[in-house]
Amino acid sequence: MSPSPAASTPAANHGEPTSPDVAPKPASWAYAEDFAVEGDAAAQARVEAEPLGVEPLSRGTVSTLTFLARTVQAKAVVEIGTGTGQSGLALFAGMQPDGILTSVDLEADHQRQARKAFSSTGIPSQRFRLIAGDALTVLPKLSDGAYDLVLVAGDTLEYADYVQQGLRLLRHGGLLLMTHALWHDRVADGSDDDDETLAVRSALEAVAENEDLVATLLPVGDGLLAAVKR
Numbered sequence: 281m282s283p284s285p286a287a288s289t290p291a292a293n294h295g296e297p298t299s300p301d302v303a304p305k306p307a308s309w310a311y312a313e314d315f316a317v318e319g320d321a322a323a324q325a326r327v328e329a330e331p332l333g334v335e336p337l338s339r340g341t342v343s344t345l346t347f348l349a350r351t352v353q354a355k356a357v358v359e360i361g362t363g364t365g366q367s368g369l370a371l372f373a374g375m376q377p378d379g380i381l382t383s384v385d386l387e388a389d390h391q392r393q394a395r396k397a398f399s400s401t402g403i404p405s406q407r408f409r410l411i412a413g414d415a416l417t418v419l420p421k422l423s424d425g426a427y428d429l430v431l432v433a434g435d436t437l438e439y440a441d442y443v444q445q446g447l448r449l450l451r452h453g454g455l456l457l458m459t460h461a462l463w464h465d466r467v468a469d470g471s472d473d474d475d476e477t478l479a480v481r482s483a484l485e486a487v488a489e490n491e492d493l494v495a496t497l498l499p500v501g502d503g504l505l506a507a508v509k510r
């Protein structure tokens with residue numbers, strides 16, 4: 281089967297693009313996205329996201345965040361871009377019962393909504409530290425190697441800087457995650473040279489080429505990058 285003319289090979293992989301043996305069918309895709317049951321609070325956080333201009337995560341992305349947080353038994357988590365708490369709730373659902381989420385966002389309004397979402401599901405306030413501020417000012421103040429999981433969202437134009445910070449913050453065996461990693465189907469389109477597309481692509485390449493990371497790019501929702509720090 282020949283690749284779509286729009287598809288580009290990631291720069292980290294020198295050669296022809298490979299194609300899956302079986303092309304994904306929209307019905308299978310939708311089935312997988314809706315496979316895991318979404319809690320009421322997560323559904324509510326999705327509804328609250330749009331009026332505040334926060335792009336909601338797909339159900340498949342939410343369930344994958346929960347799954348991955350559980351896989352590394354995450355206790356100390358950093359989130360870049362709190363939004364209305366949709367990803368935070370997903371992470372809490374997989375984290376250890378005494379795990380603490382440190383989450384940074386520029387917008388106090390978003391964090392107010394997230395605080396409400398966390399409290400309404402009974403997550404005690406000592407389990408989350410919401411820091412209102414610019415990620416690249418706040419992150420350098422957090423400790424090296426102290427975190428089990430770092431979730432990169434925030435400003436796509438800064439994704440490559442967040443990845444660098446994430447690498448510093450993670451312990452060995454810790455997990456770096458990045459949402460919107462396929463950026464509205466634009467990353468794979470080699471002719472798309474929009475600033476945000478280029479920024480996401482360059483963050484992906486930095487991860488793929490980094491020998492300290494074992495990475496995979498999951499085509500769930502708008503794309504989820506997952507990488508383990510060796």
Ligand SMILES: C[S@@+](CC[C@H](N)C(=O)[O-])C[C@H]1O[C@@H](n2cnc3c(N)ncnc32)[C@H](O)[C@@H]1O
Pocket residue numbers: 334335336337360361362363364365366367368384385386387390413414415416433434435438459
């Ligand atoms: C796509 S939303 C992510 C929301 C959340 N992680 C989720 O998926 O539910 C991006 C968030 O990053 C925040 N943001 C944008 N630029 C930022 C920056 N420079 N520093 C910190 N947060 C930023 C926005 O205010 C917004 O809430």
